[in-house]
Amino acid sequence: MFDLIIVGGGIAGLAFALKGCEAGKKVLIIEKNEGPNEASIRNFGMVLPLGMPKGSALNRAMKSKEVWKHYAKKAKFWANECGMLMVAHHDDEMAAMEEFHTDISLPPYQTRLLNAEQAKVLSPGVNPKGLRGALFSQTDVLINPQQALTQLTQYLYGFENSQLQYNTLVSHFESNDKGVKVVTNKGVFEGRQVVCCPGHQFASLFDLEADQAPTVCKLQMVRTLKQTQNWAFGPMMSTGLSMLHYPAFDQVKSLQAVRNRVEQDHPELIQYGIHLLAAQHQTGEITLGDSHEYGNTPSPFINQRINQLILEYAQKVMTLPSWELKEQWIGIYSKAKTDHVYWEQPQDNLFLITGLGGTGMSTSFAIAEEWFKEHQH
Structure with missing residues (x-):
């Protein structure tokens, strides 16, 4: 039984996993590829408060920028405060x-x-x-997304309370009184809480209302x-x-x-x-x-x-x-159709985080921190 299972090894999933590991949780990342391969590495690497409207989006970008600078030193990747x-x-x-x-x-x-x-x-x-x-x-910082996500993943390997399960496809989730069962092609994994960060492939796991879905x-x-x-x-x-x-x-x-x-x-x-x-x-x-x-x-x-x-x-x-x-x-x-993140709870102890659009690099760390404050006690 894991304290926290993260589905998706992109920047959002890594942000949740890093926060969980540092909080002493037993964490599992489940990723369908051999490593991050989607939007998280196919972007500029811009951490861009300038583009965010005032309010939660800008606050999250300003917070995440500082976290990026922190992990650049910890995980040893390039970060340029060039503006x-x-x-x-x-x-x-x-x-x-x-x-x-x-x-x-x-x-x-x-x-x-x-x-x-x-x-x-x-x-x-x-x-x-x-x-x-x-x-x-x-205020803006540039990182190399391919290098940064590789180094962050390697940094996670250094935590004894982390486990990474690659080339693993999730089919569905089953909530019970103990937590959530994550059913995959490599077996069933159980977690007290599950955060799913599937990027644009959310529809393969969740049946969302068309007018609400990202x-x-x-x-x-x-x-x-x-x-x-x-x-x-x-x-x-x-x-x-x-x-x-x-x-x-x-x-x-x-x-x-x-x-x-x-x-x-x-x-x-x-x-x-x-x-x-x-x-x-x-x-x-x-x-x-x-x-x-x-x-x-x-x-x-x-x-x-x-x-x-x-x-x-x-x-x-x-x-x-x-x-x-x-x-x-x-x-x-x-x-997301409204705000800059789609944050829902489809089942007990199961959370869906997606719809970050072009703001994933700029806001994911702060979103993960907010979730932990709200759901971890």
Whole structure:
């Protein structure tokens, strides 16, 4: 009998497992693959308070950022407190950034407005042509998700009270007066409590009401080869398009002018939910993206038109020594219809945590901490 069973070895599952192990609980992680292989490693690695609306989402991101920094030292993975540079190449974008900074940002986002010259000094990767200025957020941290999740998993192995069960498929759960039986292809595991973090594959385990269930989102991303001569990109980068995507900017009234212009001049960017993000990990490669297409059965194929749009827009706002691509991929995540997490209790002692959308890296540690405060005594 385990004190806590976690289903899913992505970042949400690891956050719960780490918290449980450190609390002295006997913890089991059940993962269907040989290790994390879904949305948790198919992202930029951005821990991004800047994108979160004030309230629980922002508070969780600020808390999780500190936990990431803590585990970077404990589990020995790379973490860069480089911040986020949001560049403006249009007057309407600069006006929206100025409104956000003046009326919304302080506190707690810790932003600074930069003119074009200051932005160019901060980032060699910004295209100076047509640059109006930028909004710089000092709160954001970049990690390499593939490295970080590998190291966090290895760190878990160091706890005597942890057990990891890979290549194991869960079929269903059976609650009883002692806890929950987790029925799998490798046998039955019993836990006093079970937290299920299945990402976008929640429908294979739970029959949720259609109007309440999270939606599924497909995204596309690309990565360049290592840049030449150890060229450093600078902070993470976003653009005016990102203000249309992140709810932190929902109250910015002047943002409507940006939306109107993009809808008229670049309707495909709106159609495919494209907003440009860029980040350079310690490997020297540049990760670029991304797009957002919603639907419960996303296509497994890469749409090359989307990647073309991402790269064309990137080349307008960025300058790189090399644009040669190393790889491209799709990611799939679930997104809650309200709030930024779907947190339910389908059975006694069984909890479902999913629907984190693009906020999983930014909020999972804080969500796990809240759950323990509420359900562990």
